[in-house]
Amino acid sequence: MDKHRTLEVKRDVMAANDAAADAFRAEERAKGEFFIDVMASPGAGKTTLLLALIEELRSRDADKVGVIEADLESDVDAMKIKEAGVDSVELNTRGVCHVEMGMVKSARSAFGDAVFDWMFLENIGNLVCPADFDTGAHCRIMLLSVPEGWDKVMKYPPMFAAVEALVVTKSDYLSLNPDFDMNRLHEQARILNPHLKVFVTSARTGDGIAEFAEWIRARRNEEMAIR
Ligand SMILES: Nc1nc2c(ncn2[C@@H]2O[C@H](COP(=O)(O)OP(=O)(O)O)[C@@H](O)[C@H]2O)c(=O)[nH]1
Numbered sequence: 212m213d214k215h216r217t218l219e220v221k222r223d224v225m226a227a228n229d230a231a232a233d234a235f236r237a238e239e240r241a242k243g244e245f246f247i248d249v250m251a252s253p254g255a256g257k258t259t260l261l262l263a264l265i266e267e268l269r270s271r272d273a274d275k276v277g278v279i280e281a282d283l284e285s286d287v288d289a290m291k292i293k294e295a296g297v298d299s300v301e302l303n304t305r306g307v308c309h310v311e312m313g314m315v316k317s318a319r320s321a322f323g324d325a326v327f328d329w330m331f332l333e334n335i336g337n338l339v340c341p342a343d344f345d346t347g348a349h350c351r352i353m354l355l356s357v358p359e360g361w362d363k364v365m366k367y368p369p370m371f372a373a374v375e376a377l378v379v380t381k382s383d384y385l386s387l388n389p390d391f392d393m394n395r396l397h398e399q400a401r402i403l404n405p406h407l408k409v410f411v412t413s414a415r416t417g418d419g420i421a422e423f424a425e426w427i428r429a430r431r432n433e434e435m436a437i438r
């Protein structure tokens with residue numbers, strides 16, 4: 212087996228994905244659509260946080276929101292989003308542990324001609340593979356829930372290094388999980404990613420959601436000013 216050749220194939224695939232991602236990012240920006248990739252492990256609270264964030268965004272502006280719900284199988288999350296009155300498209304990867312550009316483009320085209328102010332991708336529940344794949348988003352964020360433990364920053368460093376913001380979710384569990392060391396999480400995350408924004412939220416109590424929404428609104432304005 213020629214290992215050198217295998218490496219080159221992988222590099223070509225990644226380069227093609229990166230080029231398609233850059234083109235998609237530019238098209239989305241030109242349409243005025245801000246595209247956010249939301250990554251985390253299964254059960255970290257992605258769908259619940261998205262619903263809370265969208266409610267907060269819509270409470271101030273009559274913005275149009277679309278959500279691409281990626282999952283290995285099933286449309287459970289896409290249905291939850293639809294039930295909340297938000298347009299969504301289910302993207303089943305059929306066992307693939309990450310989302311890449313071909314999938315994003317076909318999911319986006321399933322919305323037809325509709326144009327949104329905000330487009331969210333709920334990525335596959337996985338703290339490993341999605342970090343490597345550019346999905347054409349203007350902004351990549353990750354969630355880490357309190358029950359998962361602060362030390363995931365030590366175990367999955369590429370994900371913490373790949374994102375602009377870390378949203379700690381389920382802060383209502385902090386009193387039940389005293390070994391969740393917020394200071395060490397901050398410290399280690401900032402070593403990996405010095406400009407990382409960190410938010411501490413609970414979709415259950417609403418804590419931290421307004422602050423996070425404020426930041427993401429500012430990021431959208433910043434991105435759209437590039438047009
Ligand atoms: N206590 C608490 N539970 C939450 C919070 N956010 C989500 N959950 C629960 O965590 C579980 C997984 O949430 P979900 O949004 O489906 O996670 P996902 O798999 O990352 O999309 C569900 O039972 C949610 O109700 C939170 O802020 N606090």
Ligand SMILES: [Mg+2]
Nearest residue numbers: 257258288333
């Ligand atoms: Mg979900």
